[in-house]
Amino acid sequence: xxxxxxxxxxxxxxxxxxxxxxxxxxxxxxxxxxxxxxxxxxxxxxxxxxxxxxxxxxxxxxxxxxxxxxxxxxxxxxxxxxxxxxxxxxxxxxxxxxxxxxxxxxxxxxxxxxxxxxxxxxxxxxxxxxxxx
Amino acid sequence: xxxxxxxxxxxxxxxxxxxxxxxxxxxxxxxxxxxxxxxxxxxxxxxxxxxxxxxxxxxxxxxxxxxxxxxxxxxxxxxxxxxxxxxxxxxxxxxxxxxxxxxxxxxxxxxxxxxxxxxxxxxxxxxxxxxxxxxxxxxxxxxxxxxxxxxxxxxxxxxxxxxxxxxxxxxxxxxxxxxxxxxxxxxxxxxxxxxxxxxxxxxxxxxxxxxxxxxxxxxxxxxxxxxxxxxxxxxxxxxxxxxxxxxxxxxxxxxxxxxxxxxxxxxxxxxxxxxxxxxxxxxxxxxxxxxxxxxxxxxxxxxxxxxxxxxxxxxxxxxxxxxxxxxxxxxxxxxxxxxxxxxxxxxxxxxxxxxxxxxxxxxxxxxxxxxxxxxxxxxxxxxxxxxxxxxxxxxxxxxxxxxxxxxxxxxxxxxxxxxxxxxxxxxxxxxxx
Numbered sequence: 001x002x003x004x005x006x007x008x009x010x011x012x013x014x015x016x017x018x019x020x021x022x023x024x025x026x027x028x029x030x031x032x033x034x035x036x037x038x039x040x041x042x043x044x045x046x047x048x049x050x051x052x053x054x055x056x057x058x059x060x061x062x063x064x065x066x067x068x069x070x071x072x073x074x075x076x077x078x079x080x081x082x083x084x085x086x087x088x089x090x091x092x093x094x095x096x097x098x099x100x101x102x103x104x105x106x107x108x109x110x111x112x113x114x115x116x117x118x119x120x121x122x123x124x125x126x127x128x129x130x131x132x133x
Numbered sequence: 134x135x136x137x138x139x140x141x142x143x144x145x146x147x148x149x150x151x152x153x154x155x156x157x158x159x160x161x162x163x164x165x166x167x168x169x170x171x172x173x174x175x176x177x178x179x180x181x182x183x184x185x186x187x188x189x190x191x192x193x194x195x196x197x198x199x200x201x202x203x204x205x206x207x208x209x210x211x212x213x214x215x216x217x218x219x220x221x222x223x224x225x226x227x228x229x230x231x232x233x234x235x236x237x238x239x240x241x242x243x244x245x246x247x248x249x250x251x252x253x254x255x256x257x258x259x260x261x262x263x264x265x266x267x268x269x270x271x272x273x274x275x276x277x278x279x280x281x282x283x284x285x286x287x288x289x290x291x292x293x294x295x296x297x298x299x300x301x302x303x304x305x306x307x308x309x310x311x312x313x314x315x316x317x318x319x320x321x322x323x324x325x326x327x328x329x330x331x332x333x334x335x336x337x338x339x340x341x342x343x344x345x346x347x348x349x350x351x352x353x354x355x356x357x358x359x360x361x362x363x364x365x366x367x368x369x370x371x372x373x374x375x376x377x378x379x380x381x382x383x384x385x386x387x388x389x390x391x392x393x394x395x396x397x398x399x400x401x402x403x404x405x406x407x408x409x410x411x412x413x414x415x416x417x418x419x420x421x422x423x424x425x426x427x428x429x430x431x432x433x434x435x436x437x438x439x440x441x442x443x444x445x446x447x448x449x450x451x452x453x454x455x456x457x458x459x460x461x462x463x464x465x466x467x468x469x470x471x472x473x474x475x476x477x478x479x480x481x482x483x484x485x486x487x488x489x490x491x492x493x494x495x496x497x498x499x500x501x502x503x504x505x506x507x508x509x510x511x512x513x514x515x516x517x518x519x520x521x522x523x524x525x526x527x528x529x530x531x532x533x534x535x536x537x538x539x540x541x542x543x544x545x546x547x548x549x550x551x552x553x554x555x556x557x558x559x560x561x562x563x564x565x566x
Contacts, residue, residue, distance in 0.1 A: 052232050052382030063385040064399040074290065108525050108535075131523045132412065 001119040004038055005031040008123075016054065020086035023058045030072075036075040036122030037088070039096070039106050041129045049129060056132040068090055076122050079104055079114045087098050094132040106130060138245060146536050151559060153547040155251045160543045161536075163528055165514035167557065167560055169369040171484075174361070177372060177508035179483035180475065180501065182358035184508075187474035188247075188351045189242045191275035193218045195344030199337045200393050204312055204330065206319065211259060212272045219246070225284055225383070226352040234361065235352030242351075244478055245270075253477065271470035278467070281421040285446055289417040292342070292388070292408055301401070308392045308399040336474040338402055341390040346414035349386065353379045358480075369511060376515035377522065387411035419516050423509055424549065425449040429466040453509045455554040458502035472498045476504065478540045490566050500566055506562050517546050 005027055008014045017040055019065055030036065046054055057064040069092040077088060079100060087095040097107050104111035109128035116123040149157045155164050167173050194211075196328045197218040203212045217239040225233045227239025252268035263269050295301055306552050309330055313319040323330050357375055366375065383416055388410060390402040402408065427486040428435050428442065428451050435441045443449055456468060476498060479487075489492070521528075525542055528534035550557035559565040 050378045050381035052378075053384060056232060056383055057385035060385055060387050062405045062407040063387055063409050066409070067385070080378070133416075133520065133524050 001117070003031045003120050004036060004118040004123060005036070007116060007118050008040060011044045013042050013044070016042060017041060017076065020046075020054070020068060021062060024061050024068050026065060026068060030120075032120070034061050035074075035076045036091075036121040037075060038123050039071045039072040039073075039109070039111075039126050039130065040123050041071070041109070042112070045109070045126065045128050067129075067131070069097070070094060070130060078122055079111075079124075090132075092132060094122060096130065135285065146533070146540055149540060149544060151544045151547055152551055156557065156561075157540070157543045157547055159515065161528060161539065163518075165367055165369050165373040165511050166510045166517075166557060167514065170563070172563060173507060174284040174367070174369050174372060175482060176504040177369070177511050178358055178361040178366065179480045179486075180504045180508045181354035182480055183475040183483070183501070184250075184471075185260060185354035185358070186242050186244050186345050186478040187274075187350045187361070187471070188213070188268050189223075189245050190270040191272065192344045192347035192351060193221060193241065194270075194272055195275055195340045195347070196221075199340035199344060200391055203337060203392050203394070204309065204333055212264065214456070217421075223348055223352055224386075225349055226355070228362065231386075234379060234382070235356040236347075237352070237355055242355070248477055271474050274467050274470040275347075277426075277470075278418070278422050279336075279339050279343045281426045282343060282417055283336055284427065285417075285421045285425050285449075287447065288420045289413060292410055292417075293412040295402065295406060295408075296338060302331060304399065304401045304403075305331055308394065309334070309466070311394045311397070311399060334401060335360050337392075338390040340378065341402070342388055343418065345386070345388055345498070346410065346418055349379070349383050349410065350387045373511055373515045373518065376512060380411065380415065380515065380519045381522075384409060384411035384415075388413045416516070418514065421452075423452045423454050423513055426451045426467075429468070450552060450554055453506055454513060454550070454556060455552070456502075456506065456556070457554070458506060459499055468502065469498065472502050475501055503566055506556055510557065510560055517543070524537065 002010065005018075005021065008018050008021070021030060030038070054110075057067060070090045072091045073088045073096065074091065077085070082088075082098050082100050085098055087097045090096050099105045104114055104124075106124065106126055107130040109126035109130050111124045112127050113125040116125070150155060151157050159168075160166070167177070192216045193522050197214050198208070201215070201218075202208050205211070213226055222229060222239035223235075226233065226237055249260070249263075249269070252258070252263045252266070254266070254268055284291070309323055309346070310320070315324065327395075336515065353376065357366060357372060359370075359374070367374055377555040386409065387404040388402070388408040389400070389404045389406070392399045425446065429447060453468065458468075479501065483501070483504070484497075485493075487497045491500055521539060521542055525539050526532070528539065530536055530539070548559075556565075
């Protein structure tokens with residue numbers, strides 16, 4: 001089964017996320033570590049951010065890594081596992097609020113595709129870049 | 134690009150019942166807490182420009198102190214910024230900017246250099262004379278802001294947690310030993326009172342923090358002033374949106390503390406810690422300086438036993454958003470120091486405005502203080518809209534639950550201005566001058 005990184009690379013619409021993961025130096029950990037649950041923002045999600053936001057982060061890998069780690073949780077959390085879970089602790093250490101019903105939402109992002117299985121975890125595709133706070 | 138003014142909610146909620154319902158509805162329509170009219174725009178842009186010039190000194194000198202003056206036990210010359218720091222390229226201006234926000238040059242602003250050379254007295258004298266006459270930029274204001282951030286330690290938990298780590302202690306120890314190399318007296322004192330030295334380094338880390346924060350804000354304000362002069366910034370929401378976009382664009386800027394001793398760089402807080410401009414500098418700054426600060430000594434006697442000072446630091450409300458500008462206008466206290474600094478760099482159109490109102494030039498410090506208050510309500514509006522963008526939902530979201538969440542957020546923010554000292558009510562009228 002492909003890894004989280006393999007799926008992101010092979011799927012259309014995640015080129016910004018893949019570039020960000022590479023710039024932040026997180027490829028190896030997301031390819032071989034885990035298991036993780038990744039909330040993966042689409043290219044459209046990154047494009048919603050005001051001009052300069054992504055570039056400043058890409059220019060500063062530790063800061064970019066921190067934002068990306070907010071999108072990753074330790075363990076495999078499928079949608080059904082989250083029915084009774086109101087929040088998860090991200091690898092960044094800040095909590096991520098979760099709502100499954102009536103629609104599957106992660107903080108202020110909506111899940112566009114849930115439960116994509118990878119060798120080392122689960123991917124949920126989201127329509128916004130989520131931020132701590 | 135965020136242009137909140139263009140967005141109107143397509144699905145509407147019932148009217149808010151909040152005391153500041155009108156302001157809540159304005160925020161929901163993409164506006165600012167400050168009403169949109171040409172005079173408010175003129176006031177806030179004029180004061181942003183007058184603020185940006187001394188701020189160009191503040192950020193440079195804060196970094197000079199954090200990186201070079203460091204633990205000098207007799208820092209009598211800490212405000213005598215070096216030429217190197219006056220020439221230090223601002224990372225957000227000039228041809229080689231990381232991200233060019235201001236189209237101007239990256240070194241110290243020409244009006245600042247002129248003021249430093251001639252002072253208020255318009256006489257070219259050695260810097261020491263200007264300093265002793267107090268004919269200079271009031272750097273004490275910047276230090277007061279830094280102390281407010283340092284003291285309200287609950288608002289910056291991640292940054293402050295690092296200041297308590299063994300890693301920070303080890304980094305500081307290396308720098309302290311290098312700085313006092315060959316000075317047995319200071320090294321002996323360090324051995325006796327290590328925590329005292331460490332606490333001074335922590336304070337210096339906040340000098341760096343605030344310096345890096347203001348390095349961004351000075352070019353933002355200069356660019357807004359230029360856009361207004363060119364007729365390209367025409368409404369208060371446009372001014373707010375420019376700030377919102379600026380906040381996002383530099384949100385990921387690293388916040389760090391480097392010290393230079395004998396040409397060698399000591400990384401007290403390395404960039405690799407991942408601290409960011411938005412989370413570890415901008416948001417704590419707004420909370421500490423705009424909302425909280427502390428009562429200014431010498432302006433009023435507070436009886437803490439009678440509950441005149443809040444028991445919890447989080448309830449402090451002595452920032453510019455709550456300030457009664459007139460009695461606060463006493464010599465020597467931080468807000469007046471800033472007003473005096475801004476007085477030197479007012480654009481002509483603001484001077485003309487002040488001459489038409491109040492006591493003309495006699496109460497200009499009060500008038501410009503109230504203008505500054507208006508302008509900071511607009512900056513706070515930008516922060517509120519930026520947080521709403523980052524953490525909540527678009528203003529034109531079609532999901533009613535999302536609009537309710539936005540409404541609850543805006544009302545919660547407005548709750549902070551219900552207390553009688555808040556000036557949100559006052560700034561709704563042009564008669565407040």
